[in-house]
Amino acid sequence: MKGFLFFILFSLIFSVAGRSQTTLVSGDVAVIFHLSETVVNTTAGDRIGLVLLRNIAANTVFKVTENGSTGTQLDNDEGIITLTATTAHPIGKVINITLVNGAVTSLTAGFTSALSGGNAYALSTAGDQTMVYIGAESGPTFIYSAHFNGTTWTPCNNGPWPNACGGNQSFEPSSGETFAFGISTTEEYDNNWYSGPTGFANKAEALAQITDIGNWTGNDDPAPAENAANALVTLGNLLPVEMMYFRGRSQKTGNLLSWATANQVGFSHFEIEHSKNGLDFELLETIEGASNTYDKSSYDYLDSKSKFRDNYYRLKVVDLDGRYEYSNIIYIRSDQKDYHISVNPNPASNFLNIGLDGNLDEELTLELLRMDGALLQSITLREGDSFKYMDISNLPNGIYILKSKDSDVISQKIIKLQ
Numbered sequence: 001m002k003g004f005l006f007f008i009l010f011s012l013i014f015s016v017a018g019r020s021q022t023t024l025v026s027g028d029v030a031v032i033f034h035l036s037e038t039v040v041n042t043t044a045g046d047r048i049g050l051v052l053l054r055n056i057a058a059n060t061v062f063k064v065t066e067n068g069s070t071g072t073q074l075d076n077d078e079g080i081i082t083l084t085a086t087t088a089h090p091i092g093k094v095i096n097i098t099l100v101n102g103a104v105t106s107l108t109a110g111f112t113s114a115l116s117g118g119n120a121y122a123l124s125t126a127g128d129q130t131m132v133y134i135g136a137e138s139g140p141t142f143i144y145s146a147h148f149n150g151t152t153w154t155p156c157n158n159g160p161w162p163n164a165c166g167g168n169q170s171f172e173p174s175s176g177e178t179f180a181f182g183i184s185t186t187e188e189y190d191n192n193w194y195s196g197p198t199g200f201a202n203k204a205e206a207l208a209q210i211t212d213i214g215n216w217t218g219n220d221d222p223a224p225a226e227n228a229a230n231a232l233v234t235l236g237n238l239l240p241v242e243m244m245y246f247r248g249r250s251q252k253t254g255n256l257l258s259w260a261t262a263n264q265v266g267f268s269h270f271e272i273e274h275s276k277n278g279l280d281f282e283l284l285e286t287i288e289g290a291s292n293t294y295d296k297s298s299y300d301y302l303d304s305k306s307k308f309r310d311n312y313y314r315l316k317v318v319d320l321d322g323r324y325e326y327s328n329i330i331y332i333r334s335d336q337k338d339y340h341i342s343v344n345p346n347p348a349s350n351f352l353n354i355g356l357d358g359n360l361d362e363e364l365t366l367e368l369l370r371m372d373g374a375l376l377q378s379i380t381l382r383e384g385d386s387f388k389y390m391d392i393s394n395l396p397n398g399i400y401i402l403k404s405k406d407s408d409v410i411s412q413k414i415i416k417l418q
Helices: 001-021 203-210 224-231
Strands: 029-035 046-052 059-066 079-087 094-100 103-109 112-119 129-134 141-149 177-180 193-194 214-219 241-251 255-262 267-275 281-288 297-303 310-319 323-326 330-333 341-346 353-359 364-369 375-381 385-389 399-406 411-416
Touching: 029 129, 029 141, 029 203, 046 267, 103 112, 129 224, 177 353, 241 310, 241 330, 255 310, 353 375, 375 385
Parallel strands: 141 177
Antiparallel strands: 029 046, 029 193, 046 094, 059 079, 059 129, 079 112, 094 103, 129 141, 193 214, 241 255, 255 297, 267 281, 267 310, 310 323, 310 330, 341 353, 353 385, 364 375, 364 399, 399 411
16 A cells, blocks of 8 residues: 555656656757867867757756758767756756767756767768757657758758768758758858847747848857857847736626736736726736746736726736836626616706616716716715716706716716706
8 A cells, every 4th residue: 555655656746747847849949059179089079059949947858969850850870969957947048068079078057968879979070960859869849950061951862761861961850940051052161150139039039030141150160169159149138928828807796817927037027907998008906926937827816996898908027127018908898787877867857866776886976968078067876875866957958978987887868858
């Protein structure tokens, strides 16, 4: 029995740990430098640089290889590095890998590496590729693939698969982000690094710049290690919150707003804003965010005081340093209320009898307006009231508007006849 309970406990712990990792998709990691050491048996080594274009949780695993591809699968006769995040890492994190004589000798803190494949991992000075992927080599999910044997991919032509894509040749993968760089379509640099703009607004903008060959530099320097410092990419304008959804619905107690985030790192708070017309928004409430987390965080807020039939809401997502962005705008039509307003007689000559049927949980002010919008008089209904009179005996004959102040609970034409 104890053994069975231990097995269940171990399974639960393993399951929770497994769920914490991030499943990467196309473009979540990009290659930003590929530096091949041309002097053999030195400590400078080959350098591979990657940048994260999303936050990742601890235990996230992905692979890097120089193997070629048929387009849908990878060869297995060259080196493969399996990277595992030992801690969570934020978007914009640069991963620097140094290889000497095919072995990893230096790696950015917070990651571990394991080498596999048919041969040692060594970047060719005659052109090579860096593939980032998850899964098995026979059916990988490509995340990012960079080819450095010219500005076009070099199809494999040295025999049937699986020995068709060795060395510096590869078909362009059919999925994931892809990139090719060199001197020309057929000439390559030994060393290649991103030297374009930094400080991107989002992942799509970062990928657009990183995959632009005009933002890359190359040379044939035999000791390229110092070039790595020039390739660091920052994403300073990216907010550390990934919104999953923002939605709402009307219910008896008010308008219920719900939203969730996938990552919250360096985050401050949400500001809920409300509008009657979808254009002019006012602050409704401030909600403090959860502490730094890479897991899903869910929030709910009940707007129980809205008096309007048409309601528009949005979230202002605020970072610790004051940067912010807005969520999508949601619309909620509030048709439910616990009371009914009646006005009679209509037409009227002396008095309007304004009846309240139901429960009023806060004051409601009704205004009588001329057709040009000028205020003539007002009354206020309070909890416990069942009716009020409005004297219109001194008004000239005509048409007037009776409406609720600061809400659209009632808006009705009133006819005055002597």
